[in-house]
Amino acid sequence: MSDAGAPPAAPAPGRSSHRTLRGRAELGVCAFLYLLAAVVLYDAASLGSDFTQRGPVGPAAVPTAVGILLIAVATLLTVDVLRGGRGAPEDSEDVDPDAPSDWRTLALLAGAFLTNVVLLDVAGWIISGALLFWGAAFALGSRHWIRDPLIAFAMSTGSYLLFSALGIWLPAGPFASGV
Amino acid sequence: MDALVDLLGGFATALTPVNLLYALIGVALGTAIGVLPGIGPAMAVALLLPITYGLDPVGAFIMFAGIYYGGMYGGSTTSILINTPGESSSVMTAVEGNKMAKRGRAAQALATAAIGSFIAGSIGTALLVLFAPVMVALALTFGADDYFAVMLLAFVAACSVLGSSAIRGFASLGIGLSIGLVGLDPTTGQNRLSYGIPQLADGIDVVIVAVGVFAVGEALWVASRLRRTPAAVVGVGRVWMGRADWRRSWKPWLRGSFLGFPFGALPAGGSELPTFLSYILERRLSKHPEEFGHGAIEGVAGPEATNNSSAAGVMVPLLALGLPTTAVSAVMLSAFQQYGLQPGPLLFEREPELVWGLIASLFIGNAMLLVLNLPLAPLWAKLLHIPRPYLYAGILFFASVGMYAVNASALDLLLLLLLGALGFMMRRFGLPVIPLIVGSILGPMAELQLRRALQLSDGALTGLVTSPLSIGVYAVIALILLWPAGRALLRARRPRSGGGPERRTEPADS
Incomplete structure (x- = not known):
């Protein structure tokens, strides 16, 4: 049996399609941010304002601001990725930076x-x-x-x-x- | 000198046999977990927080103080021996420390880190005793608009300072703020983003966020591309320092102690920037600048002292304002909330025993660590040899048992896995984790202060800038936000075919 330190060598299926997408995988983060913004904004819009509201700022104001922040950030990040910016993957002594995700x-x-x-x-x-x-x-x-x-x-x-x-x-x- | 009397009272609390035992357990567990590769102090604190839940608040915080300092010591050991800083604050320690270890001077590197941490921790805690009451007096004059401004500053600082990329920092902050929104709106009691799930109505516990994103995320990330050959661990002999090492270390220790504290105490906290500055400073002042980059002892002594002193400084805004500025203090704040306590100026009046007991145990834990770590360093180093499957299985295991203990709810574990997947994504694409943690705990607090401020001013936005303090803080925020733009402008004037704008800055080669 193999040593405790060795992970199983997994043949990754669909490697070739993976490769064409690799450079732009970070766009997934942008998609995630847009999705999150949509969820937050939709929820904010569905909050009824008929509740007894204390003060001029209702419960939807801050979620709306957060949603707008998310959209702005997602847009800036998309621009950055399309122009070739890359987030550096976190390195660690146990991580093989060149390995594909297992x-x-x-x-x-x-x-x-x-x-x-x-x-x-x-x-x-x-x-x-x-x-x-x-x-x-x-x-x-x-x-x-x-x-x-x-x-x-x-x-x-x-x-x-x-x-x-x-x-x-x-x-x-x-x-x-x-x- | 009221503070001194209070502090003596704190020692009386902390020096009972039971509380000493709690401190010892905290210090030992904190070091043992902190020394594991990839686990920084924040993760150690979040993972171990649940074991304090069964204790009374005083005992719990005494153990917690031990875990905090223990985790920091453990982290520096890992940085030196296998060059795996668990957190950005020990990156600078790893730079020279690991080089020293590779040249066969691991024992000296560990010794200067341990003694330097002790000295800086003691000085930092003493400064905390001096400044916390001043800050409390100041905090009593704070209005809601001041709090809101300072919290905004904490957000912006967490995203911008030395981060690899401000955009990615703000993306992380946005995710954190969204997590913070989940649950009942404290002002109107309306449900936000909780979809009728009762556990979500109470909000997502920041400890679960921290453990999910830090610990589970780390385990998943490493598992996805585990190196086949484990990292080389440098052996340690008896930890000692020669006369020359002492001579070269004591000044960096002292400089680090006084450099780190103010950075920690400012709401723009974090020890990344001061440790970096300390490294630069020591390199400039050293009589052996040629050794830097090849294992200069000053490059370990200075940043490590700075790191510990800034960790003590972080307690000032946490205790006096209730304002967490780092991941560790975010977890600590949630520990206070677990006991129904709200840190802030009133805590010093209402719970003096707890506050001063906590501060006294910072001193005690610090001293215990020195006694424990110098002789036991070779033993801790053995923990680095744990086979990697066991190590990362163990992280998932402890994360599960700890987070189940928070609410005794299996649903929390599901949430933990989802947050772990989020942490995985963030590591894969270089989003920093700290803004998320700070956003998720400070977000709701900032919202509360914002609404309070606008309530007082009847909705007029001028209600946000009623004092010189808030105006000054907004000026600082504007400066931080405009700084990269200004720098980019300067850079654009110079003809330069640069790489991607979001390259990670390598602090070592500046």
Whole structure:
């Protein structure tokens, strides 16, 4: 089995279409900002002004201003991107700046995360948290079939005990009567 | 010297065995989390905030102070040993610190950072004791229009100062302000952007925003392009400094202590600019300027001291005005709100035990860190060897358990993942994160002050500029906003075929 440090080599599908879009991917950020502006402005417009309003400024004024700010920023950013401006991706020692995004790893991570969201209230933190840790470590390429789950359970049990020692409630699941 | 009496009272609060234990736990956990690669002080503070929820407010803030300073120490260790500054404030430490480590002087770099942080933290906290009461007296004269102006300044400063690109800064701010809008409008009680979901009606907790964008976003970003070979970690021996190192360090420590504080205390906070200035200053004053760029100890001592002193300075606007200017203080403000406390001038009157206990524990945590970090540095360095799958799985794990603990709601975790996706996008396209955090917590506060000010003036916009202070602050804002335009004009006169206008500035080669 591969070393813990090595992520799975994911053959990215559709690489060629990816390449033509690559230079302009940042336009997606502009689209996101326009969308957000639309959501904020639509919500502001739907606020009724018949409410007892204290003061001259109603609840829609600031959202409207924020929406206008978003549109202005999105427009400036679009212009900037089209003229060749680029936001520098954040660098970190663990990041390979030349690698394409590894969507398979991201999907697996999101899967592990969502599993925990669904299971947490039912199965309790000790089980659900362990699955989260193991699943995330698996997604990131760790393949130690004994060590990984052991560490995962140690982490979830340890954090459960620490949190209960500090007076913070976590769902206990099947261990509810025992602890 | 009322402040001194109050401070002694604070020490009496903080020096009980239980509170000392809380401080110790905070310092140890803060360092352990802060030392993990990619985790800066803000992320450490946000991740660890939930563990204080079970305590009484005094104990919680004492532990919190320990986490804060511990996270800063941890961050500098990471910067020096593997050149991964978790936050922009330790970028300058990484520049020379990592070079020193590569030349086999990791122990000296860690020592000058640790001792310098201790000295600067102590001086900075002492200045906090001196200036906080002055600021409180001043704050009592502030009107709503003054608050609004100062908050606008905090927004603009967060977007513009040394940022890679002001447009991207404002984009981040806009997203943050939108997040801040979610929930009940405090003045009329109308629902905004919450679509009938009861959890959203209370607004999105800024801690969840911070952990989502910082921690989950970081984990997703690194996971998407994880390097196959983990970063090289420089080994550490016993942490010590020779006589020559002391001689070269003490002046930068002191200069950094007095340089950082005012920058932190100004509402245009953040330690990015002062650490950068400190680096430049030390390079200019050094007797060994040729060593800069190859591991000069002054280049670690100065910025690191500046960073810590500015961290103490940030407490001035936070405690005296209730105004968070950095991501860390935004999280801290939300911790206050968790206990139903509102920082500001009145906090000093109503909760003197808490405020001065917190300030006293800044001193105590600082001293504990020195004792803990000099001998334990090799142990902390071992944390850097954690296999990367475990490290990033662990970040997701702790983010989940911590954020679930905030409201015991699984829906918050869903929100956390969405915010993580947002953080991923921001990292991928170079949007700075700090404006988002500041916008999401200060946005609602600024709106409240704006409406108050306009209520007093009956809607006339002149109600926003009733005092010399607010007029002055608007002048500063105008200056910051017009500065890049002016510079671009100057640049346009010179014939120059430049690269993209939004290149990230490399502070090292200016």
